[in-house]
Amino acid sequence: MSELMNLIAIDEAIETLNQGLNSELTTEKVAITEAGGRILAQDLKSEIDLPPFSRSTMDGYALKAEDTFGASENLPAYLDVVGEVKMGEKAETKINSGQAVAVPTGGMMPPGADAVVMVEYTEKMEEDEIEVTKSVAVGENIVQQGEDIAAGDSLLAQGHLLRSQDIGALTGIGITEVEVFAVPQVTVFSTGDELIPPEEEPEMGEIRDINSYALGSRITKLGATVNYGGIISDRKEELITNLEAQLDKSDLIILSGGSSVGIKDLTIEVLNELGEPGVLVHGVSIKPGKPTILAIIDDTPVIGLPGHPTSAMVVFEIVVVPIIQKLAGRKEAEIKVQSQVSAKLSRNVASAPGREEYFRVSLEERDNQLWATPSLGKSSLITTMVEADGLAKVGLGTEGVKQGGMIPVILFD
Numbered sequence: 001m002s003e004l005m006n007l008i009a010i011d012e013a014i015e016t017l018n019q020g021l022n023s024e025l026t027t028e029k030v031a032i033t034e035a036g037g038r039i040l041a042q043d044l045k046s047e048i049d050l051p052p053f054s055r056s057t058m059d060g061y062a063l064k065a066e067d068t069f070g071a072s073e074n075l076p077a078y079l080d081v082v083g084e085v086k087m088g089e090k091a092e093t094k095i096n097s098g099q100a101v102a103v104p105t106g107g108m109m110p111p112g113a114d115a116v117v118m119v120e121y122t123e124k125m126e127e128d129e130i131e132v133t134k135s136v137a138v139g140e141n142i143v144q145q146g147e148d149i150a151a152g153d154s155l156l157a158q159g160h161l162l163r164s165q166d167i168g169a170l171t172g173i174g175i176t177e178v179e180v181f182a183v184p185q186v187t188v189f190s191t192g193d194e195l196i197p198p199e200e201e202p203e204m205g206e207i208r209d210i211n212s213y214a215l216g217s218r219i220t221k222l223g224a225t226v227n228y229g230g231i232i233s234d235r236k237e238e239l240i241t242n243l244e245a246q247l248d249k250s251d252l253i254i255l256s257g258g259s260s261v262g263i264k265d266l267t268i269e270v271l272n273e274l275g276e277p278g279v280l281v282h283g284v285s286i287k288p289g290k291p292t293i294l295a296i297i298d299d300t301p302v303i304g305l306p307g308h309p310t311s312a313m314v315v316f317e318i319v320v321v322p323i324i325q326k327l328a329g330r331k332e333a334e335i336k337v338q339s340q341v342s343a344k345l346s347r348n349v350a351s352a353p354g355r356e357e358y359f360r361v362s363l364e365e366r367d368n369q370l371w372a373t374p375s376l377g378k379s380s381l382i383t384t385m386v387e388a389d390g391l392a393k394v395g396l397g398t399e400g401v402k403q404g405g406m407i408p409v410i411l412f413d
């Protein structure tokens, strides 16, 4: 039987693993159409101004603002129309005092003009004269050259997750290829003699595999590639063979089951035998999820999650997500940003002393207030996750939270 667990705090556990990880990540160049959701591996500066010329933001007339000062319905200003800017063409006609040029929304500002009056505030008098009934300020209704992005500006930093708006900004300045970090390859195994693949009919005593698929789906959502390693029986040789086969091909291996103190619990033994440094952490002060194992085998992190499906998913969220993000190259500051809300508890919750506790909660909005109702179901029941909208956290040094107390809730994706 393995030795009894010596629990350590979550942050310390994650830090211990991070310290042992190889920080050199592989990168690759991808077309901008493939770059959404990837992590940038370079700092990006703009070499050009966006927009490359000053543009009107309204349909109207480009003019010198001072020619409209004091203009009103009762006392209009009169200007000579000396030309028209065509969309997508260079504005050539120079404006002098007392002159205006018709300009469409997005059209280039003609030289000499410093404002645009909207067409609604003008009246055509003759073919080449307008009356202006509103005064405009210098710069009004114009986007200046380089106002969006100026040449030399830093736009995005290494480690940033490329979102749709980032992709748009990059194509706006003509960047069609970017250097990104390679997608982490994550292998998932389930362990246990009782487990069978979901497509098979269970005999009495057998249980269909839940964890591989719940975790695999979450891994995909995080932007990593999942390799379904399958089910490993509780035989030492089988555990060794399966792990050895995947170690070189994986950036991270996740096992579930076989992590607690018990006769069949060979995981620790095997992880220590397979390579250096072996098991770094066995037992984390988190509930559910106490029997979590963190190991590194010759540069590949291996994480053993508790077998109970809910416990496995909770530990995945709290411990594995930041590790996958780190392996993906995501920068520290962004990793901490989780989609989190603050909600009022609809009933008292008592928390395990000395453990950071996570309750599955369902959320409901009542009277402009978000209320969290904790599930009291066992961590062996996957439906406690299905019914939940998120995880409410009760910190290490807290005995519980009273009904009506505020609590942070990490939202499920």
Ligand SMILES: Nc1nc2c(c(=O)[nH]1)N[C@H]1C(S)=C(S)[C@@H](COP(=O)(O)OP(=O)(O)OC[C@H]3O[C@@H](n4cnc5c(N)ncnc54)[C@H](O)[C@@H]3O)O[C@H]1N2
Residues within 6 Å of the ligand: 190, 191, 192, 194, 195, 207, 208, 209, 210, 211, 212, 256, 257, 258, 259, 260, 261, 265, 288, 289, 290, 291, 305, 306, 307, 308, 309, 311, 380
């Ligand atoms: N005497 C003690 N017993 C247990 C303790 C303890 O401290 N003392 N801890 C309990 C807690 S808490 C947890 S969590 C589990 C952890 O168990 P293991 O990580 O060793 O996992 P198993 O024993 O293999 O499985 C536990 C449970 O989960 C089911 N399971 C496992 N894998 C899957 C899967 N892929 N899909 C669906 N269900 C799975 C398995 O059939 C068991 O029912 O230990 C407690 N016991």
Ligand code: MOO
Residues within 6 Å of the ligand: 287, 288, 289, 290, 291, 306, 308, 311, 312, 379, 380
């Ligand atoms: O630690 Mo177990 O993971 O509480 O259910």
